[in-house]
Amino acid sequence: MADKGRIIAITGKGGTGKTVVSTLFVRFLSEQDVPLAIDADPASSLPAALGIEVNRTIGDLREEIAQPSAIPFDQSMPTDMMLERKIGELLVNTPDFSILTMGRSEGPGCYCLINDILRHAIDRFSKRFATVVIDCEAGLEHLSRRTMRDVDTLIVVSDPTMRGIKTAGVIREISDKLEISFGKIYLILNKADDEERAFFEDKIKEVGVELIGVVPQDANVKAFDKIGKPLIDLPDDSPAVVAVRDIVERLGLMRE
Template identity: 30%
Template sequence: MNLASSLGIAEPPRPLTEYKEMIDERAGEVGGMFKYNPKVDDIVDKFGVIGPDGVRMLVMGTVERGGSGCMCPASAFLRALLRHVVLKDSSALIMDMEAGIEHLGRGTTRGIDLMIIVVEPGMRSIETAGRIKELAGGIGVKNLAAVVNKGTSADVKPKLAELGIPVLGEIPFSPDLMNADFEGKSPIDAGSESIASFVEIKEKMLEMIANFSKDEEN
């Protein structure tokens, strides 16, 4: 819900689930039926908000309140959109999912090249990482890596190695990042010493993805 400010976007896009008339028009049918393959190939251009670095952001949306009824047309619409941008669109796509494992049960992340797990220094977080790997394998996601947040990887890395999850890098606790969060600034714009960690993580991630492509070619 606060990803926009992290990207330096002052006015975040409206969640797609708020465009109820458009979703009903494309995914709904009379009598409570819904379409599995609604038109979605124009959604990114129409509803995405462009950030300062040229990154286009979309917010999927979710159930707004308890007892609000079936989200069948909206779910079909969002699933079709994600399938399109993951499997058909040629752009690089980063999906920031809700914390937890629910999206794995729904199969939302099916077809991605690399799943990055944010792990904090503690056994509960490591156990969750293990559960994520298990569920990810169930939907065909083979490549996983971890980023250690608010700590060092010295104690965490061996535990993740036992699970077969490599570590891309670590983001140490930083008052600069905390202040940037309070001020609604992007961490990159906060002048934090952690920027070097971000760059290292990005480079390792790109290297890992490039190696996946080489393995597929071979």
């Protein structure tokens, strides 16, 4: 096995379906390995979508480290190792997948330290897990901070709106400018029907990203979210589940 896992980051404009797509990626990847899911959104909705309760986040660890009165790390251990152990303690492990949650910064503090810890975690854990799926915060924050600099596959999720598609174009431009070398950048058109696919196909090409698949409106997704039922438990034949399985296969992420 390669020493580095495959890192897949799911990004895009707010509310386009990043968390739904991330959840289903984790579900399919866990059929063959134990992937690591990373919730990189301070608003944190991936754990609930995966049916997991998380008690401690990178935000909490940041508070601990940034306290003026913080007890210094164990002096007998190198800081790097200590930090890795501390991040390791934040993981919630299930037989199917593990999850790490970024969480929030309390008070007005900036996100520099949280992002540094997150980058460090992605770097370290990508060697330990076969695959890492990162549910990003909406917008360009993680790109401009280069938190995602080592991503193999960047997925932009868009709804069938020009704003969503343009965001994908901006993400591609920024990654070119910042010289973030993604292995590949793809677009998933979510909540769209055939007519919308036909309408947006050329526009997606124009912004320079490859359309990897279309996910239809799925009444089950809406119904599950309405009552807060974990999306990972969506039925196998639910339209969004079928469509995302197809995408994961097309990306070559399923063995066989």
